[in-house]
Amino acid sequence: MVRRQLSNPRARTLIEGAGEKKMLRQWVKSGAAHALCWSGTGKWIGSLAGRRDLPVVLGYHNVVERLPDTARTSIPAMLITRAMLERHLDWLGKRYQFVSLDELGDMLQTGASRTKPVAAVTFDDGYRDFYDYAFPLLRRKGVPAAVFVVTGLIGTGRKQVHDRLYLALAAAFLSHGRSPRDVARALGRLGIQAPEIPPHRLKHAAGMPFALTRALLETLPQAEILRVVEELESELDLEQSMEAAPEALTWEMVAEIHGAGMTVASHTRTHAFLTNEKRQRVLEEVVESRRELEKRLGTTVKHFAYPDGRFDDVTVPAVAEAGYRFAYTTCLHRDLSHPLLTIPRKVLWQNSCLDANGRFSPAIMSCQVNRTFDLIAGGCETRHSSALDGGAHTAKGSFQVTVP
Numbered sequence: 001m002v003r004r005q006l007s008n009p010r011a012r013t014l015i016e017g018a019g020e021k022k023m024l025r026q027w028v029k030s031g032a033a034h035a036l037c038w039s040g041t042g043k044w045i046g047s048l049a050g051r052r053d054l055p056v057v058l059g060y061h062n063v064v065e066r067l068p069d070t071a072r073t074s075i076p077a078m079l080i081t082r083a084m085l086e087r088h089l090d091w092l093g094k095r096y097q098f099v100s101l102d103e104l105g106d107m108l109q110t111g112a113s114r115t116k117p118v119a120a121v122t123f124d125d126g127y128r129d130f131y132d133y134a135f136p137l138l139r140r141k142g143v144p145a146a147v148f149v150v151t152g153l154i155g156t157g158r159k160q161v162h163d164r165l166y167l168a169l170a171a172a173f174l175s176h177g178r179s180p181r182d183v184a185r186a187l188g189r190l191g192i193q194a195p196e197i198p199p200h201r202l203k204h205a206a207g208m209p210f211a212l213t214r215a216l217l218e219t220l221p222q223a224e225i226l227r228v229v230e231e232l233e234s235e236l237d238l239e240q241s242m243e244a245a246p247e248a249l250t251w252e253m254v255a256e257i258h259g260a261g262m263t264v265a266s267h268t269r270t271h272a273f274l275t276n277e278k279r280q281r282v283l284e285e286v287v288e289s290r291r292e293l294e295k296r297l298g299t300t301v302k303h304f305a306y307p308d309g310r311f312d313d314v315t316v317p318a319v320a321e322a323g324y325r326f327a328y329t330t331c332l333h334r335d336l337s338h339p340l341l342t343i344p345r346k347v348l349w350q351n352s353c354l355d356a357n358g359r360f361s362p363a364i365m366s367c368q369v370n371r372t373f374d375l376i377a378g379g380c381e382t383r384h385s386s387a388l389d390g391g392a393h394t395a396k397g398s399f400q401v402t403v404p
């Protein structure tokens, strides 16, 4: 089982692909890219490549009052402070008309356009911090937004599997002084081969917890991830430190968010990375989460976000079968058979739009929103074709980048 998962082509991308794209990525993230933005060339590249035809849909995760002092309590690349989020919203509000996902969906379906370009703002994972920090800010500014919730966690006190994995690995490496070899040995005891991490994903040793978290999440089904988490939690006695992991919303909060006119939509039942799961599990995740939300909210749930933006030729048809009309990814690839179920989003966090001095940069924000960095660097490396279920679902050539 484990060996089969690790031999799938997606797993191999962990080891390969560090050549030209790595060089390009480093260049893009250098000062040269900043100069590109300041000169206005970035926007030009975005529009030249047809980016103007796509609506702007942004994705965020945890919203916090202030950044934690340590990387041991939450995944840094998922955080944004309320103040930085407000900077992003202010920048967007001057240039775009905010629309709800329903309005955006109608526009995409009918081909209608507005005089001003539109933008939609979304928040993934259904964290309680959305309610505490983002929700009041969005209401005050009159910005419609959507929150993609993980229905199986709401009101349970249970934490996200990816947060538990990250916290366990952070504790192992940063608090308990474990070496990569120690952790590889712990995985080996479970019959799991430690995935190799490409150099561009690991620039310094402190980045190991996040790099390994991603590598494991990208290759293993959720049941295997849970075995790893439980092994580390019991070996390192982490019950208390898990309390620091971000909490999920309660159903009362979800009802209040929905009642205030925000969109509450599905992000699966357990946040399993769907491309690592069998078709039956994929269907359960997408069908049951929709059913639960519709029962609780008394409304039709039309929108879905793929966990980690991961989709393939098994997951997209499953999302269609479950009755969703619009689904959101995190890259520029589209399924030409289901374009409305592969709507690109740009995920941003605290550092996405900072200049070299750590200050918010309108020019870099413009490049991010116009997907300039993704277009230059080649963006997503995923093939979006399933190798699971014995390879029965092979790519049919229908996945394409929406822009040259």
Ligand SMILES: [Zn+2]
Pocket (backbone or CB within 6 Å): 124, 125, 267, 271, 306, 307, 308
């Ligand atoms: Zn998510």
Ligand SMILES: [Zn+2]
Pocket (backbone or CB within 6 Å): 331, 332, 333, 380, 381, 382, 384
């Ligand atoms: Zn992609």
